Amino acid sequence: xxxxxxxxxxxxxxxxxxxxxxxxxxxxxxxxxxxxxxxxxxxxxxxxxxxxxxxxxxxxxxxxxxxxxxxxxxxxxxxxxxxxxxxxxxxxxxxxxxxxxxxxxxxxxxxxx
Amino acid sequence: xxxxxxxxxxxxxxxxxxxxxxxxxxxxxxxxxxxxxxxxxxxxxxxxxxxxxxxxxxxxxxxxxxxxxxxxxxxxxxxxxxxxxxxxxxxxxxxxxxxxxxxxxxxxxxxxxxxxx
Numbered sequence: 001x002x003x004x005x006x007x008x009x010x011x012x013x014x015x016x017x018x019x020x021x022x023x024x025x026x027x028x029x030x031x032x033x034x035x036x037x038x039x040x041x042x043x044x045x046x047x048x049x050x051x052x053x054x055x056x057x058x059x060x061x062x063x064x065x066x067x068x069x070x071x072x073x074x075x076x077x078x079x080x081x082x083x084x085x086x087x088x089x090x091x092x093x094x095x096x097x098x099x100x101x102x103x104x105x106x107x108x109x110x111x112x113x
Numbered sequence: 114x115x116x117x118x119x120x121x122x123x124x125x126x127x128x129x130x131x132x133x134x135x136x137x138x139x140x141x142x143x144x145x146x147x148x149x150x151x152x153x154x155x156x157x158x159x160x161x162x163x164x165x166x167x168x169x170x171x172x173x174x175x176x177x178x179x180x181x182x183x184x185x186x187x188x189x190x191x192x193x194x195x196x197x198x199x200x201x202x203x204x205x206x207x208x209x210x211x212x213x214x215x216x217x218x219x220x221x222x223x224x225x226x227x228x229x230x
Contacts (some may be wrong), residue, residue: 043202043222043223043224044156045221046218046219046221088155088156090156097168098161099144099163099216099217101156101158102158103148103155106155
């Protein structure tokens, strides 16, 4: 079992729709969760961080965390073609003395005009 | 303000040569990380610095890889006797202090694309 799992996709949605990206993690003690966007040939760009159960909204993006189910998701409302990218879920496990993140393989999102 | 910078942006080297990759973190960020991303692979952690010390080197793939950080700022990743499997994009990230508690947001530099021929 991978430590952080994402469906590789591609996830295809029409412009204006809601895109829902999902991520599960294996370490129940994980404390910090992040979503990054990565365009082809570019480095990851931080979109959201979430630390507590529930929803966190920032503009068109909403991150949802459910620690009991070990599940974190990212919703993108009013999807635009410019949102087409790979979305990486990253998790900090509960471990001593390291801030390293464990990344999922990423989900490719395609937003069709 | 200025983000994380890395140099060079691209490096082509012959198998067996040594290379040095440089990272300049966001000013004031005490934590610095090196990751690499190979074609078809996810982001793989290499090493974590808090200040000038490296409490987590668990991701370095072999003793050919080493890294240092000086003055709590710039970091250099050195790969000795490069091999073709070292070809990847090497990414540096920085954040506010991180450790046993929550992890603050990590911001990535543009990366160095290393090609070993």
